[in-house]
Amino acid sequence: MDIRETAARYYDQNPDFPDDIPFYLGLIPPDASVLELGCGTGRVTLPLAGHCSYIQGIDLSPAMIQIGRERLQQAGIPPEKARLELGDITNLNLGRRFDWIIAPFRVLQNLETDGQVDGLFQVIRSHLAPDGNCILNVFHPNRDQQGLCEQWVDPQEQPDWEKMVDGERVVCSSLAAAMDKEKLVLYPQIIYRRYRGDTLLDEAVLKIVMRCYYPHDFESLVENHDFKIVNRWGGYHGESYGHGPELVLQFGMGSRSKRPG
Numbered sequence: 001m002d003i004r005e006t007a008a009r010y011y012d013q014n015p016d017f018p019d020d021i022p023f024y025l026g027l028i029p030p031d032a033s034v035l036e037l038g039c040g041t042g043r044v045t046l047p048l049a050g051h052c053s054y055i056q057g058i059d060l061s062p063a064m065i066q067i068g069r070e071r072l073q074q075a076g077i078p079p080e081k082a083r084l085e086l087g088d089i090t091n092l093n094l095g096r097r098f099d100w101i102i103a104p105f106r107v108l109q110n111l112e113t114d115g116q117v118d119g120l121f122q123v124i125r126s127h128l129a130p131d132g133n134c135i136l137n138v139f140h141p142n143r144d145q146q147g148l149c150e151q152w153v154d155p156q157e158q159p160d161w162e163k164m165v166d167g168e169r170v171v172c173s174s175l176a177a178a179m180d181k182e183k184l185v186l187y188p189q190i191i192y193r194r195y196r197g198d199t200l201l202d203e204a205v206l207k208i209v210m211r212c213y214y215p216h217d218f219e220s221l222v223e224n225h226d227f228k229i230v231n232r233w234g235g236y237h238g239e240s241y242g243h244g245p246e247l248v249l250q251f252g253m254g255s256r257s258k259r260p261g
């Protein structure tokens with residue numbers, strides 16, 4: 001089942017994406033090959049396709065991938081430069097390695113269980129070149145763990161954004177539906193409604209998983225999977241780690257992973 005089937009068409013309307021594209025363009029050299037895990041509709045794939053030697057995007061959602069493929073085609077980007085394929089980033093074997101692996105806009109947080117997270121790190125290990133680099137990102141929770149557990153759930157739908165698209169009004173709101181307080185997993189619902197005048201034309205509800213990580217836990221997660229952190233940021237505008245809205249880690253293979261055999 002594709003949980004994004006009906007909501008995918010609204011994804012690119014979001015006016016609040018992080019300003020991460022210049023960050024990736026500045027970090028990844030032009031001759032690099034890139035694997036993008038959870039590429040969605042190609043928001044980051046497209047600008048990187050014009051920049052690096054090759055980018056391969058993987059996503060679980062046929063609806064998101066379909067939009068991304070249409071965008072690549074419309075931009076005239078050939079398959080030798082960029083390719084989007086259906087796949088599960090927790091269980092994947094492409095049979096090749098990449099100079100860079102990225103998973104922009106908090107893809108890691110969509111993985112609910114320890115088994116899925118372990119699977120992702122195994123996929124990174126088997127697809128990263130020996131001297132390659134991986135970047136993962138999560139949001140920095142804006143309150144401490146106790147506050148998150150006590151205050152996050154809210155049965156009231158909250159307005160997020162609203163905009164006109166081709167003469168129709170698209171309204172997005174969200175609902176903080178439930179939380180697993182032990183595993184720090186949030187279960188938000190994103191609700192898109194499309195109107196012509198006052199007439200409701202469409203309603204799509206996306207129920208997602210957002211597993212939360214605090215700065216130290218995120219670093220430990222990476223290091224405990226035998227990767228070596230080489231850079232850390234707190235956002236995309238020079239914020240230091242732990243002092244901004246995002247947590248961004250760049251890491252390479254650890255010593256055990258690099259050992260042959």
Ligand SMILES: C[S@@+](CC[C@H](N)C(=O)[O-])C[C@H]1O[C@@H](n2cnc3c(N)ncnc32)[C@H](O)[C@@H]1O
Nearest residue numbers: 038039040043059060061064088089104105110
């Ligand atoms: C928040 S979107 C980010 C999309 C894109 N990276 C961006 O920056 O706009 C998260 C994406 O991760 C994908 N995703 C979540 N779990 C996945 C999995 N196990 N395998 C592949 N893709 C997954 C979703 O389908 C979705 O398109």
